[in-house]
Amino acid sequence: MSHLDYYDNAKNKTVMDMVVEFSTVTNQHPNPTLYEKLIAEEYDEWSKEVLDAHNELKELSDLVYVCYGYANAMGWDLDEAIRRVHANNVGRCLQPDGTVHRRDDGKILKNPDYPKVNLEDLL
Secondary structure (H helix, E strand, O other), X not given: OOHHHXXXXXXXXXXXXXXXXXXXXXXXXXXXXXXXXXHHHHHHHHHOOOOOHHXXXXXXXXXXXXXXXXXHHHOOOHHHHHHHHHHHXXXXXXXXXXXXXXXXXXXXXXXXXXXXXXXXXXX
């Protein structure tokens, strides 16, 4: 299969689906220790490219990809975890009166009374 075939094939896949496909194609068994090293390596590469938008985006994509590889190696459903974290983050942004509060630097302050995300069943 050519790289274009893999691209077309990836359009309807989740990132986790693509990471599992990579493991299958390369016969690479999920290894958390390997992915810990890859995450550090990709983070270093990303941090060196912050002034070049094209390279920065490529390195950020690599970093996310190896984070998914780590989750796969741990047997975690990162797609579901991110959906839950997203829903919780959006919900926690609203204060009891329906407003959004920010720090002076613009960071959104979370509603302290909003329940924290539960990922226990994904571990």
